[in-house]
Amino acid sequence: MIRIEDVSVTLGDSRVLDGVSARVPDGKFVGLVGPNGAGKTTLLRAMNGVLSPDSGRVLVDGDAIADLSSKAASRRVATVPQDTTLSFDFDVRDVVAMGRNPYRSRFGSGIDSSDRSADDGENSTSAAVVERAMERTDVMQFADRSITAVSGGERQRILLARALAQDTPVLLLDEPTASLDINHQVRTFELVRELVREGKTVVAAIHDLNLAAHYCDELLLLDSGSVLSSGPPTDVLVEDTLREAFDARAVVSSHPVTGSTYVTALPERATGRERDGKIHVVGGGGTVSRLLYVLSAAGYDVSVGVLNEGDSDLETARLLGLETVVEEPFAPIGSEAQAALEGKIRDADVTILSDVEIGSGNLANLEAVSAADSVVVVEERQFEARNYAGSAAVASYRELCERGHVVPPDDVLSAVEDAFAGES
Numbered sequence: 001m002i003r004i005e006d007v008s009v010t011l012g013d014s015r016v017l018d019g020v021s022a023r024v025p026d027g028k029f030v031g032l033v034g035p036n037g038a039g040k041t042t043l044l045r046a047m048n049g050v051l052s053p054d055s056g057r058v059l060v061d062g063d064a065i066a067d068l069s070s071k072a073a074s075r076r077v078a079t080v081p082q083d084t085t086l087s088f089d090f091d092v093r094d095v096v097a098m099g100r101n102p103y104r105s106r107f108g109s110g111i112d113s114s115d116r117s118a119d120d121g122e123n124s125t126s127a128a129v130v131e132r133a134m135e136r137t138d139v140m141q142f143a144d145r146s147i148t149a150v151s152g153g154e155r156q157r158i159l160l161a162r163a164l165a166q167d168t169p170v171l172l173l174d175e176p177t178a179s180l181d182i183n184h185q186v187r188t189f190e191l192v193r194e195l196v197r198e199g200k201t202v203v204a205a206i207h208d209l210n211l212a213a214h215y216c217d218e219l220l221l222l223d224s225g226s227v228l229s230s231g232p233p234t235d236v237l238v239e240d241t242l243r244e245a246f247d248a249r250a251v252v253s254s255h256p257v258t259g260s261t262y263v264t265a266l267p268e269r270a271t272g273r274e275r276d277g278k279i280h281v282v283g284g285g286g287t288v289s290r291l292l293y294v295l296s297a298a299g300y301d302v303s304v305g306v307l308n309e310g311d312s313d314l315e316t317a318r319l320l321g322l323e324t325v326v327e328e329p330f331a332p333i334g335s336e337a338q339a340a341l342e343g344k345i346r347d348a349d350v351t352i353l354s355d356v357e358i359g360s361g362n363l364a365n366l367e368a369v370s371a372a373d374s375v376v377v378v379e380e381r382q383f384e385a386r387n388y389a390g391s392a393a394v395a396s397y398r399e400l401c402e403r404g405h406v407v408p409p410d411d412v413l414s415a416v417e418d419a420f421a422g423e424s
């Protein structure tokens, strides 16, 4: 168990940590999240004993880490720093083997009698621990190369190997995947989960909130040196808290594939007049996702439907946190969905009809749209080019086109602005 008790740290003139308290239970993976400069690295440095707090303390397995000798502290806590630059010219294998230093006697390279690996018997020599650490972090191929001759991402994995070779119950990682390609990001986090399953306690500063949500048991959100929120990712990653910490608009949903809490950052609303109108979008079949994103990023209150369950546009709408009118997969629009659609169109200031197919199956949709206050029709092709034979649906669609703005997809935002400006 790691206990962080009311830790405050001042660096230069600034109070970098201000009364931080938290607990990390054994065998858990806790993600430290928060904006740049929030104090994540500083907290990790207080946790490994490199930095002594001005007040408060960090206890690891009951002992204040700052009071332990550096050797004793290094047997409890291993750290992979954010800055992995190493200026000395050692072979990679030697760098990883440095993880064994806390177990070596002060004289020469003999193994200290308290070396846990020595206690483990013949097969767990230091060399074997080092080899295993290199295998798990996929750096064996660099073993005989100089540490100065590997890439930043490779160096990051080598320093993780060194931390594993240290064989400590606690592992601290500062942005462990910052320089890693997508494959090694996932492999590293999967490895961390495996280490946690084996009983290690891991705390990692992580900028990518979605990776943090997916892999961590709990998150500790720091903001300006204080804990703003802590607990399971679903409790910490909520829109209001994210706005407060990161000063950013974000939508929180669950990822359609993994089911993990998923944060989608939205661009700030364009400056100028506040776009606070309601828009309902009729369209789907995988064609309106970008439109939904653009409109909600612009700050409008957007709803969409009727969408069938299974439509990728529905996933997008859910990711963006939009209101939806939904029908069963592949089913025609039933009376309940029809009534909900009519309600949404009634409530909306502007209704967008986006490149829908015109046919008898869509007549009810088109008639519902004809009750809208203001209509924008998105058309990839000119109406005439569609060459539809006369039918009630075509007549209804033609009437909507005559009444509303007809625009290509790229011009929707300006057409919507015109509609709000009352120029329709």
Ligand SMILES: Nc1ncnc2c1ncn2[C@@H]1O[C@H](COP(=O)(O)OP(=O)(O)OP(=O)(O)O)[C@@H](O)[C@H]1O
Pocket: 011, 012, 013, 014, 016, 034, 035, 036, 037, 038, 039, 040, 041, 042, 043, 205
């Ligand atoms: N030696 C120092 N002297 C003065 N201020 C410092 C010093 N080291 C760090 N700071 C400041 O302390 C604050 C916290 O820094 P820290 O590196 O802990 O933040 P962080 O959350 O890890 O940030 P990032 O996400 O950018 O890595 C920052 O505002 C930083 O500028």
